[in-house]
Amino acid sequence: MxxxxxxxxxxxxxxxxxxxxxxxxxxxxxxxxxxxxxxxxxxxxxxxxxxxxxxxxxxxxxxxxxxxxxxxxxxxxxxxxxxxxxxxxxxxxxxxxxxxxxxxxxxxxxxxxxxxxxxxxxxxxxxxxxxxxxxxxxxxxxxxxxxxxxxxxxxxxxxxxxxxxxxxxxxxxxxxxxxxxxxxxxxxxxxxxxxxxxxxxxxxxxxxxxxxxxxxxxxxxxxxxxxxxxxRRISYHKIHGQYGEHLAQFYGPILFIFGIFSVLLSAMQVALAVQAMGTSSRSWLTFAQVSRWFSVFTIICSAILALVPVVSLLVLLTRETVFALTKLYEKRTALKAAGEKRHGKSVV
Incomplete structure (x- = not known):
């Protein structure tokens, strides 16, 4: 310039x-x-x-x-x-x-x-x-x-x-x-x-x-x-100036994971306890069957709940990546076309 x-x-x-x-x-x-x-x-x-x-x-x-x-x-x-x-x-x-x-x-x-x-x-x-x-x-x-x-x-x-x-x-x-x-x-x-x-x-x-x-x-x-x-740096710019603020951002996810594992372990414990009961009165056997299937249902629901945020994050990242790649391809195509156009004019 x-x-x-x-x-x-x-x-x-x-x-x-x-x-x-x-x-x-x-x-x-x-x-x-x-x-x-x-x-x-x-x-x-x-x-x-x-x-x-x-x-x-x-x-x-x-x-x-x-x-x-x-x-x-x-x-x-x-x-x-x-x-x-x-x-x-x-x-x-x-x-x-x-x-x-x-x-x-x-x-x-x-x-x-x-x-x-x-x-x-x-x-x-x-x-x-x-x-x-x-x-x-x-x-x-x-x-x-x-x-x-x-x-x-x-x-x-x-x-x-x-x-x-x-x-x-x-x-x-x-x-x-x-x-x-x-x-x-x-x-x-x-x-x-x-x-x-x-x-x-x-x-x-x-x-x-x-x-x-x-x-x-x-x-x-x-x-x-x-x-x-x-x-190769820990961060581009530090968001939190104190250790407490930095660690606080992990409390929510950690508590969420602990909650999921707690529910899973409790459900497994019920299932194992029911399995260990063996034979008993008819009413208790019916209750044991219900408890056993309910524990399985709880495990499945907990697994689904744990997968929901992961799947939603993957969907979001995939959508943004596809969008970014599409824009990148369009921009490179436009630049290539503009370069060929300028080259054609210079040859003439």
Whole structure:
């Protein structure tokens, strides 16, 4: 990408500019009460990092690139719907009973668990045309070309997610209120719409974003499971901070299993006791036969009850796997057809 994805007149942070002699980027001077006019040489929104800091590239990589999710990308179809537009707007997140949790970790952006969803605010520097032009798109950028390409892909995918998160003015109000501040409060809704339309999914395709952003929202419980297999880690992100909370999640299933085994053993005990009675009075023999068959019936019912959740889980997993494989096949077929079409045009 040789040019910023949005026009200069649509930028939402105009406080940076590029000087030509020498070629550099600077903050525009601002008047303060203590000093007449000074230019703070810091990254917008993060004064700890200077605009010309040698660690700037490393900082941007930590802030934008989702390394673990990119590694998991070939397997993310097991975790979520293979659709980059599968992102609920902010109002719909609330309708679904989810609490919006602010995170600065790009790997948690659009990850949800139970009644909460993690969302990363938009850094101010990504709203600047000069920042894109100097660091991410400029041929004279101090950032290495390979690292710059990864940053551009991550930034495009990240900003594209906001095209889906903010669909209405009510979404914008949630994004700018004091509880969230996902978007700087000084920006108006019309200004944001003019800016974010450059990141429409029809303009920014999955082929130019990070592999992670080929998917929308991701379920954390499934990410934790996939991480054990594909990342060789205990979890992708710890859900419970205390041992008690971690162990509490097993109480229900363990008690359920104990209950099933208790019923089974009690039924078996009745059956064995009836078998050991041998002969007796006619009334007791009738009762013994009823007890024996009732114990067998109890064992069968207990076995069925134990199998119901297992079978339902297998059915659910099979259905989701078939759906994911179908979507994967359709996407690969479409990409193959598009590639053949482009190849045909190049030959002509």
């Amino acid at each position: 040789n040019e910023p994805p949005f026009a200069q007149e649509d930028e939402l942070y105009p406080k940076l500019y590029i000087s030509q002699s020498p070629l550099s980027i600077h903050r525009r001077p601002v008047a303060t009460t203590s000093k007449p006019e000074t230019a703070i040489d810091g990254l917008p929104g993060q004064p700890r990092i200077g605009l010309h800091d040698i660690e700037l590239a490393s900082y941007l990589q930590a802030e934008l690139i989702t390394a673990d999710l990119n590694k998991l990308a070939p397997h993310l179809w097991l975790v979520a719907k293979q659709d980059s537009a599968h992102i609920s707007s902010l109002t719909h997140q609330i309708v679904r009973g989810r609490q919006i949790i602010i995170t600065e970790n790009p790997g948690l952006h659009l990850v949800w668990i139970y009644d909460r969803v993690y969302i990363k605010p938009i850094p101010k520097y990504l709203l600047s045309h000069a920042f894109w032009g100097f660091y991410l798109c400029g041929v004279d950028s101090p950032i290495r070309p390979d690292a710059r390409q990864q940053l551009v892909q991550a930034a495009l995918g990240f900003l594209r997610s906001y095209f889906y998160l903010v669909q209405h003015k009510s979404d914008f109000s949630i994004a700018t209120n004091d509880d969230h501040r996902l978007i700087p409060k000084s920006i108006s809704y019309s200004e944001f719409v003019s800016f974010i339309k450059a990141f429409d999914g029809k303009r920014i395709g999955d082929d130019i974003v990070s592999p992670r952003y080929a998917f929308g929202e991701l379920r954390l419980s499934r990410l934790n499971l996939c991480s054990k297999v594909f990342l």
